Amino acid sequence: MTRQELISAAFAAREKAYTPYSHFKVGAALLAKDGRVFTGCNIENATFTPTNCAERTALFKAVSEGVTEFAMIAVVGSKEGERNTLVTSPCGVCRQALYEFCGPEMPVLMAKSEDDFVEMTLGELLPLGFGPANLG
Template sequence: MEYDLTELIKTALSMRKRSYTPYSHFNVGAALISKDGRIFTGCNIENAAFTPTNCAERTAFFKAVSEGVKDFEAIVIAGGAEDAKELDYCPPCGVCRQVMSEFCEDDFKIILAKSETEYVICSLADSLPDRFGPKNLLG
């Protein structure tokens, strides 16, 4: 599947503005593209009890799955302090990597973006080697 990486990065960067982060002030946006070309967005949403907090990546995945989509191509993640003039790379947490492992193949692309022109791409296999997933339970 061909996709416009610049547009995907712009979408993730814009989703940072929708973050609800009154405690950490660390805003993360995500843009997830399915194999059929649909884009699902997410932002991080904090909670005073912390445990119910949801990351941008999982928000995007849960939105997609709730719409019946379970085949994915790539995700762009952009994050940093809400008042940051420049962003650094913001890799997904372990829980988000585990959610990716549930729905994505080893070659799923994880794109960490500082800006529209500065980004790195890695695969899920590189990001979560020896992962535990459906194949472990379903054979």
């Protein structure tokens, strides 16, 4: 799967976001090492704490299906009805959740469009991340 195809899948997932409070829609597409793609959107809640980000929605869907090895993730976000003008990066909680399964070398694509994106590793986004190796 190309980077552009993964970003396109994230844009499609963003359309399903439930954002009645912030009106900021985020989509994520997580590519498993076996080639499957798991998508997610942000899902808000009136009490805010139960809100779930797009990246964790995709990750939790994958893990619930028994998939725990990943190659790359794409993330897109913008205000409802607006065109992407900035990249949207995973929040700190999502960075930590991804680190649990993906480690520091996994590419993270943060896109304005299929052809305009920033690519960083998870380790660049979460330097000195804490993962399973820290407990052993």
